[in-house]
Structure formats: C-alpha cells, structure tokens
Amino acid sequence: MNTxxxxxxxxxxALVLAGCGAQKLPNYKSxxxxxxxxxxxxxxxxxxxQLKHWNHYDIVxxxxxxxxxxxxxxxxxxxxxxxxxxxxxxxxxxxIDHEDLKSVIWTNPKEIPGNGIDDDKNGYVDDIHGWNFLxxxxxxxxxxxxxxKDKSITDEATYQxxxxxxxxxxxxxxxxxxxxxxxxxxxxEADKVIAQQLGKTVYTAxxxxxxxxxxxxxxxxxxxxxxxxxxxMSVKGLEDTFKExxxxxxxxxxxxxxxxDYRKVLGDNPNDITKTNYGNNNVxxxxxxxxxxxxxxxxxxxxxxxNNIGGDGIANNVAILTVRAVPDxxxxxxxxxxxxxxxxxxxxxxxxxxxxxxFSPHKNxxxxxxxxxxxxxxxxxxxxxxxxxxxxxxxxxxxxxEDKKTEISDNLITVGALNFEYGENIAASFSNIGKINxxxxxxxxxxxxxxxxxxxxxxxxxSMAAPNVAGVAALIRSYYPKLTASQVKHILMDSGVAIxxxxxxxxxxxxxxPFSELSKTGKIVNAYNAILMANKMAKK
Numbered sequence: 001m002n003t004x005x006x007x008x009x010x011x012x013x014a015l016v017l018a019g020c021g022a023q024k025l026p027n028y029k030s031x032x033x034x035x036x037x038x039x040x041x042x043x044x045x046x047x048x049x050q051l052k053h054w055n056h057y058d059i060v061x062x063x064x065x066x067x068x069x070x071x072x073x074x075x076x077x078x079x080x081x082x083x084x085x086x087x088x089x090x091x092x093x094x095x096i097d098h099e100d101l102k103s104v105i106w107t108n109p110k111e112i113p114g115n116g117i118d119d120d121k122n123g124y125v126d127d128i129h130g131w132n133f134l135x136x137x138x139x140x141x142x143x144x145x146x147x148x149k150d151k152s153i154t155d156e157a158t159y160q161x162x163x164x165x166x167x168x169x170x171x172x173x174x175x176x177x178x179x180x181x182x183x184x185x186x187x188x189e190a191d192k193v194i195a196q197q198l199g200k201t202v203y204t205a206x207x208x209x210x211x212x213x214x215x216x217x218x219x220x221x222x223x224x225x226x227x228x229x230x231x232x233m234s235v236k237g238l239e240d241t242f243k244e245x246x247x248x249x250x251x252x253x254x255x256x257x258x259x260x261d262y263r264k265v266l267g268d269n270p271n272d273i274t275k276t277n278y279g280n281n282n283v284x285x286x287x288x289x290x291x292x293x294x295x296x297x298x299x300x301x302x303x304x305x306x307n308n309i310g311g312d313g314i315a316n317n318v319a320i321l322t323v324r325a326v327p328d329x330x331x332x333x334x335x336x337x338x339x340x341x342x343x344x345x346x347x348x349x350x351x352x353x354x355x356x357x358x359f360s361p362h363k364n365x366x367x368x369x370x371x372x373x374x375x376x377x378x379x380x381x382x383x384x385x386x387x388x389x390x391x392x393x394x395x396x397x398x399x400x401x402e403d404k405k406t407e408i409s410d411n412l413i414t415v416g417a418l419n420f421e422y423g424e425n426i427a428a429s430f431s432n433i434g435k436i437n438x439x440x441x442x443x444x445x446x447x448x449x450x451x452x453x454x455x456x457x458x459x460x461x462x463s464m465a466a467p468n469v470a471g472v473a474a475l476i477r478s479y480y481p482k483l484t485a486s487q488v489k490h491i492l493m494d495s496g497v498a499i500x501x502x503x504x505x506x507x508x509x510x511x512x513x514p515f516s517e518l519s520k521t522g523k524i525v526n527a528y529n530a531i532l533m534a535n536k537m538a539k540k
Contacts, residue, residue: 055443088343091294093285140329154361190224205229299450314471333362354463360397417444429507496523
C-alpha cells in the first residue's frame with residue numbers, strides 16, 4: 001500500500017456573493033494531486049441515522065467515502081442564488097405524489113392539464129409531468145430472450161451470441177434454483193430461532209447481533225441472519241426475492257420465459273423508430289409499487305433537503321422530469337432513444353439512466369439520441385451495471401462507444417458504485433468496472449431515499465451511484481449555468497478524490513487491485529472539489 005499525501009480539505013471560510021456564476025471562493029492545489037489518506041480508520045460502525053446520510057458526508061471529516069455534499073453547501077454555497085435545473089429521470093416511473101418529491105416535480109408549462117389536447121404539439125397529449133412510453137406494461141422479456149424468439153430484429157452475429165447466452169442460462173438455471181432454495185431454507189430456519197429468542201417476528205440486525213446466548217443453534221442462526229441482513233433488505237423482502245428467483249429459474253428450465261409477448265398490449269412496434277406516438281401520460285405507471293426504482297432514483301437527486309422528512313437530495317434547486325421507459329425486464333432501445341429525446345426537448349440539462357442490458361439490437365438509435373443530447377448541451381449520467389464485470393470487455397448498453405474505445409460524444413459519464421466502508425472494501429462487490437468505460441465511482445450501497453406511498457428505503461446498486469452523480473451535476477449546472485455538459489462531465493471526473501490503495505474487486509478477497517485500475521480516473525466524485533473547479537472554470 002503506497003504512502004500518499006492527505007487530501008487537501010482544510011476548512012476555509014468562503015466569501016459569499018449573490019447571483020449565479022463565478023464567486024470568490026477558496027483556492028486549491030491541482031485537483032489531480034488530491035488523494036484520500038490511507039490511514040483513515042472508522043472507530044465505530046455507522047448508526048442507521050448516519051447511514052441514511054453517508055453519501056453526503058466528507059471522506060476526511062466523517063471517515064466515510066461520501067461526496068462532501070454537506071460541506072459544499074455549508075462552506076461554498078450558503079446564501080448563494082442558483083438557477084433551477086430540469087433533471088430527466090428515465091426509469092420505471094416516479095411516484096409524483098410522494099411527500100418528499102411532489103414539490104420538485106416538473107410541470108410542462110406549454111400543456112393544459114386534462115383537456116385531451118396536445119397543446120404543445122409535440123405528439124404527446126397532456127404530457128403534464130413527462131411521458132410513459134410503456135403504457136400499462138410492467139414486466140418485460142430480457143433482450144436476449146426477445147432476440148432468440150425473433151432473429152429478424154438483429155444481425156446474425158448478435159443472434160448467435162444471444163442463442164449461446166440463452167443456452168448458458170438454461171444450463172445454469174437448476175444450479176441457481178437450488179442456491180436460492182438453500183438460501184430461503186437457511187434464512188427461514190434461522191429467522192424462526194431468532195424470532196423465538198427475541199419474542200417478536202420483526203427485528204433489526206442489531207437486535208439479532210445483541211442476543212447473548214452460547215447455544216450453538218442460536219449462534220449459527222445469528223451468523224446466518226447477519227449475512228442475510230447484509231443484503232440491505234428486510235426478512236420479508238428477502239423471502240419474496242428468493243421466491244421470485246426460484247420461480248424465474250423454474251420458468252427458464254421449462255422454457256416458459258420465452259413465450260410471453262408483453263409489448264402486444266401497448267400496440268407499438270418496437271422495431272420501427274418512425275412511430276413515436278404511443279404510451280400515455282401516467283408517469284408513475286399502472287402500479288405505484290412498481291415505481292419503486294424510479295422513485296428512489298429521483299429521491300437521491302432531489303428529495304427536499306433539510307425538511308426533516310425522509311432523506312435529503314443532493315441538489316437543492318431542480319425539477320424532476322419523469323420519462324417511464326424501464327420495465328421489470330430489459331428496456332427497448334426504441335423507448336430509451338425516444339425517452340432521451342423527450343427529456344432533451346423539454347429542457348432537461350441532466351438525464352439519469354439507471355438501467356442497462358447485455359444486448360442492444362438497435363443500439364444505433366440510442367447512439368443517435370446520445371449525440372442529439374450532446375448537440376443540445378445535455379449531460380447523461382449512466383450506471384455502470386451490477387454484474388461485477390469489466391465492461392471494457394463485456395457489453396453493457398447503453399454506452400457511448402461502438403468499439404469500447406472511442407467515445408461517440410463527450411456528454412455521457414458512466415458511474416461505478418462505492419461501499420460506505422473506507423478501506424479495501426470501498427468498491428461495491430457487485431459493481432462493474434472498466435479502466436476505459438467506467439469514468440468515476442460514487443456512493444451506491446445502503447443509499448436511503450424515497451419509495452412509493454410516502455415510504456423510504458435503503459437500496460444498493462450502480463442505479464443508486466448514478467443519481468448521486470446526477471445530483472452533483474445538477475448542482476454544478478444550477479450554480480454555474482454557463483458551463484457546458486462536456487465541461488461538467490470533466491469537472492466531475494477531474495475534481496474527484498483519488499483512492500490510492502489496493503481494493504477487493506467483485507467481492508473476492510483474493511482479487512485485490514489498485515482502485516486506480518477500476519475506472520478511467522481512479523477517483524470518487526466530490527461535490528466540494530467540483531464546486532471549486534467549476535468556479536475556477538467559470539471565471540475563465
């Protein structure tokens with residue numbers, strides 16, 4: 001482990017001036033030299049209250065690899081004016097009535113609600129808060145399943161790759177089914193023992209750990225439940241998830257997974273990009289509970305700060321524009337391409353994309369949409385994916401490179417996920433990596449944010465890391481509106497904090513690599529440094 005200089009994060013007092021644009025802020029050394037100290041140790045585990053906010057914390061002051069968001073507000077942005085930024089959330093839908101989001105939901109100023117007329121003549125009737133390209137669809141096939149069913153939608157090479165992938169999935173399905181059956185059985189048995197010890201059926205990980213018993217069965221049950229709670233879900237949530245996985249593998253074994261045609265109810269041909277008038281204006285979707293993912297993503301970016309409700313969003317002056325295009329399954333390229341264009345055309349300056357897939361038969365439609373966003377000065381923030389793979393070699397769509405080397409534009413940033421533990425386990429075990437195709441890392445484990453029906457949950461994934469970065473991007477564009485999407489992308493990358501140590505990759509303790517090899521920058525996003533760099537760039 002290399003000895004390095006501590007990050008230069010001493011406390012400055014900022015001279016605050018009203019208005020947007022460059023201000024007189026602290027000077028700093030070359031940000032390419034900023035690295036995190038390797039000798040930081042957390043003496044106590046984070047409490048649940050601290051975990052709800054860890055992505056906002058400062059890596060030195062709070063000894064967790066947060067993004068220094070609180071520090072940026074306190075020292076650099078206090079009492080300063082900003083410009084509202086529209087952030088497009090392309091996802092599963094958003095509960096726009098949520099208590100911590102309803103005040104930040106975008107409203108189309110050119111549309112008259114409920115009159116059944118396309119007032120702004122954009123092809124979408126009554127698109128008051130965005131658009132739903134999925135209509136009533138909730139579930140969908142995976143892309144490789146669609147290709148196997150209909151080889152005409154792609155080229156021969158992709159079809160053969162999809163067939164090969166399908167054969168592998170079918171061969172592995174019995175093993176995965178057995179694995180989830182064993183996990184479910186072990187958890188149910190352990191849960192029964194712990195519940196009996198505590199005298200209640202609903203309990204926390206801390207309560208389970210605190211049981212004082214030398215009984216071998218109790219000790220074994222405590223160890224099992226400790227591993228289960230590490231998934232970041234409740235016992236009921238895990239039970240449902242394990243059962244769903246068992247059912248999914250049963251369908252794969254029987255071949256039933258290939259039969260459904262979910263798209264039929266939408267009345268749209270996903271292989272014809274010229275037909276764009278489909279879907280509806282219900283941006284939450286037909287079932288609020290199925291909008292969990294999108295509602296959580298929106299909350300990370302924009303849930304109201306400092307209102308003592310739920311968690312705090314990263315950005316304090318944004319409007320969330322919802323585009324529903326991501327089902328329970330793989331998204332269609334057509335829907336994603338049109339969703340990006342819709343968000344761009346309606347004023348989004350940042351678009352978050354917390355989705356991805358391994359096959360993309362119409363990837364050129366998405367490439368064209370990304371380039372269209374670049375022409376309109378819109379930054380796209382995309383999740384790197386949760387397969388613990390190196391996407392310099394494995395496909396993860398959408399991306400911004402046809403050959404995994406040369407970018408088609410300079411307005412898309414790809415984000416890997418961080419754990420809240422600073423040290424060798426800082427890289428989330430599930431996060432994809434890539435020295436070429438992952439740009440930065442950001443908090444993505446146990447992220448607390450809004451979920452449907454005025455609830456809040458901890459979730460994990462690069463899906464959570466991306467909106468953390470989208471929030472910082474919106475913050476920069478809000479206080480420095482003259483900076484371009486490309487400039488904001490490079491500020492996010494260049495102003496990050498370098499982690500100069502070997503870390504565990506893919507959750508495998510035997511696979512230790514320099515953190516610098518996991519992404520293009522080897523850095524984690526830092527809002528405080530980003531504001532300093534944005535201020536310097538704005539002066540020029």
